[in-house]
Amino acid sequence: MKKFLSVLLAVVICAASCAVFTSCGGYEGEINVYNWGDYVSDGSGDAIDTIAKFEEEYNIKVNYTTYETNEELYSILSSSNTQYDVIFPSDYMVEKLIKENLLQKLDYKKIPNSKKILPKFKKMGYDPKFEYTVPYSWNVTGLVYNKTMVGSHKPDSWEYLWNDDFKGKILQFNNSRDAYAIGMQMCGIIPETYTKEDIDEATKMLKKQKSLLKKYVMDQVFNEMENNQSAIAPYYAGDIFTMMLNNEDLVGVLPKEGSNLFVDNMCIPKNAKNVEGAQKFIDFMTRPDISAANSEYITYASPVEGAKELSYKELRESELVYPPESYLEKCYTFRDVDADVYSYMQEQFVKLMS
Amino acid sequence: MRLKKPSIPYIAWMVIFTIIPTVMIFFYAFTDKNGSFSLEAFAKAFGYTNVFLQSLWIAFISTVICLVLAYPVGFFMSRQKKSVQNVLTMLFMIPMWMNFLLRIYAWVTLLQNGGPIDTMLSLLGIHTTLIGNQGAVILGMVYEYLPFMILPLYTVMSKIDVRLIEAAEDLGCNKLSVMRKVVFPLSIPGIISGITMVFVPTASTFLVSQYLGGTNDLMIGDVIDKIFWSDHNTGSAIALVLMVAILLFLIILNLFGDEEAIAA
Numbered sequence: 189m190k191k192f193l194s195v196l197l198a199v200v201i202c203a204a205s206c207a208v209f210t211s212c213g214g215y216e217g218e219i220n221v222y223n224w225g226d227y228v229s230d231g232s233g234d235a236i237d238t239i240a241k242f243e244e245e246y247n248i249k250v251n252y253t254t255y256e257t258n259e260e261l262y263s264i265l266s267s268s269n270t271q272y273d274v275i276f277p278s279d280y281m282v283e284k285l286i287k288e289n290l291l292q293k294l295d296y297k298k299i300p301n302s303k304k305i306l307p308k309f310k311k312m313g314y315d316p317k318f319e320y321t322v323p324y325s326w327n328v329t330g331l332v333y334n335k336t337m338v339g340s341h342k343p344d345s346w347e348y349l350w351n352d353d354f355k356g357k358i359l360q361f362n363n364s365r366d367a368y369a370i371g372m373q374m375c376g377i378i379p380e381t382y383t384k385e386d387i388d389e390a391t392k393m394l395k396k397q398k399s400l401l402k403k404y405v406m407d408q409v410f411n412e413m414e415n416n417q418s419a420i421a422p423y424y425a426g427d428i429f430t431m432m433l434n435n436e437d438l439v440g441v442l443p444k445e446g447s448n449l450f451v452d453n454m455c456i457p458k459n460a461k462n463v464e465g466a467q468k469f470i471d472f473m474t475r476p477d478i479s480a481a482n483s484e485y486i487t488y489a490s491p492v493e494g495a496k497e498l499s500y501k502e503l504r505e506s507e508l509v510y511p512p513e514s515y516l517e518k519c520y521t522f523r524d525v526d527a528d529v530y531s532y533m534q535e536q537f538v539k540l541m542s
Numbered sequence: 543m544r545l546k547k548p549s550i551p552y553i554a555w556m557v558i559f560t561i562i563p564t565v566m567i568f569f570y571a572f573t574d575k576n577g578s579f580s581l582e583a584f585a586k587a588f589g590y591t592n593v594f595l596q597s598l599w600i601a602f603i604s605t606v607i608c609l610v611l612a613y614p615v616g617f618f619m620s621r622q623k624k625s626v627q628n629v630l631t632m633l634f635m636i637p638m639w640m641n642f643l644l645r646i647y648a649w650v651t652l653l654q655n656g657g658p659i660d661t662m663l664s665l666l667g668i669h670t671t672l673i674g675n676q677g678a679v680i681l682g683m684v685y686e687y688l689p690f691m692i693l694p695l696y697t698v699m700s701k702i703d704v705r706l707i708e709a710a711e712d713l714g715c716n717k718l719s720v721m722r723k724v725v726f727p728l729s730i731p732g733i734i735s736g737i738t739m740v741f742v743p744t745a746s747t748f749l750v751s752q753y754l755g756g757t758n759d760l761m762i763g764d765v766i767d768k769i770f771w772s773d774h775n776t777g778s779a780i781a782l783v784l785m786v787a788i789l790l791f792l793i794i795l796n797l798f799g800d801e802e803a804i805a806a
Binding site: 539 | 586589590592593650654655656671674752753755756757760764765768769771772773776
């Protein structure tokens with residue numbers, strides 16, 4: 189009996205290892221994808237698991253890893269030998285990576301779906317000739333407030349983040365670039381690019397705000413707003429759309445002075461190994477049905493023609509996810525600033541918080 | 543000293559994961575961004591002195607509270623039957639198996655406005671904000687790190703021979719002098735390792751203050767996190783100053799410990 193069991197066990201182990209081998213060896217190639225955390229439809233609920241679907245359709249294995257900030261992405265790309273085939277930098281980071289010669293020009297013929305990118309995203313300042321990027325998603329910053337906590341006010345401008353009536357119930361970005369952008373707008377500076385003097389002026393503005401603030405937050409904003417802990421906060425409009433689904437008292441608005449239009453792009457680094465696989469991946473992600481699935485999951489807008497129409501009604505009709513053209517005219521997109529200036533801003537921001 | 547073959551993997555590990563990173567931190571801290579020698583990073587690092595002091599202060603207070611709470615618990619545990627000791631140890635360990643961040647989220651839910659504690663207090667007529675201040679940060683720290691104080695204390699105290707205590711009592715010591723003259727001196731190694739295990743992480747963590755603190759509760763770990771990405775040199779200099787501060791603290795602590803041991 190013991191012998192029989194051990195033979196059986198040996199057979200099972202062999203079979204299992206064979207299965208593992210065939211499933212690994214079955215792929216024709218692999219690509220390394222480096223994306224923002226939680227930034228692709230993952231198959232929860234009845235959504236499409238876009239990465240699994242790509243692996244299945246193209247027989248290419250995707251090694252998927254994530255990062256939290258553009259600066260982290262930059263640090264990994266510029267100072268380590270880690271090799272990626274597809275990365276997802278935002279607007280200003282694309283410009284920086286191009287300047288430092290870390291991206292390769294794309295062969296758009298190999299990415300046929302790139303024709304479906306809406307024209308306005310083919311002439312963005314960070315990649316004016318449309319040579320290095322295929323946009324993945326876009327959105328703007330906005331304001332969210334709790335209508336039961338603002339009295340008779342109807343906030344429609346960044347100014348309300350400086351309003352004494354909401355003292356101790358106001359939130360601000362815990363991220364220098366977004367917080368300073370609002371500070372600069374309040375000083376009448378358009379924060380597309382900025383100098384140290386602009387930063388100093390915004391610092392004064394943000395200092396004035398500090399005594400009114402409850403907290404500097406990023407992801408915690410969801411808990412703060414959804415559970416009625418704070419009255420008003422700036423955040424990414426697509427995320428405000430999600431918060432409003434979880435708390436009926438929340439109202440999302442696009443501030444009347446305009447806000448930050450941000451675009452996250454798919455790019456291929458200079459040192460990519462599997463360029464062909466990367467092109468296939470970018471092409472797949474730009475297919476309208478796939479782009480719509482990702483856009484529904486992350487609740488940011490899709491830059492692909494036809495994807496918006498495939499999304500569910502509330503999403504495609506929301507002004508927070510798809511702000512109207514007239515609003516976008518008032519928006520600005522970050523450009524790359526000198527490392528020196530950025531580091532100065534970061535320093536001032538930390539000093540402000542301490 | 544000759545190296546024995548079995549020690550090679552450990553030495554390799556130490557070199558790759560301890561010595562090289564430390565040397566890199568030193569290198570970054572003493573250079574500017576072009577790689578030439580400079581003390582500018584330290585000059586900038588000392589711009590955050592107030593955050594430094596605040597972090598060390600929060601760590602100090604949390605450690606003292608942990609020690610005061612944990613000492614009687616450790617003693618009580620060590621005097622129980624073996625089976626009871628095991629159950630109690632388990633009970634202190636189980637919360638630590640849960641994710642650190644989840645435990646902090648739980649405190650956010652407990653303390654926030656309209657949360658269970660706030661609701662109870664308002665029924666009693668007390669209206670106050672429990673979250674977003676230094677008190678909440680210290681509470682979070684004590685909660686997170688208390689087991690790290692209890693366990694070494696308990697381990698050391700359970701090794702104290704019960705006959706020593708009985709002998710002291712036979713020789714006319716009352717309960718208080720038994721504690722003062724027998725248990726306390728013998729438990730000093732536990733106190734030192736408990737303090738080390740609580741003080742060092744509380745001085746450098748930032749998650750607790752990010753979730754339970756307000757606009758003024760920035761910790762030095764937060765500063766390092768924010769500054770390092772844009773300025774490796776200053777980030778490294780701050781990390782180095784923190785390392786030195788902790789090292790000094792531990793040296794002082796151990797000196798104290800040795801003297802007591804000799805005196806005993």
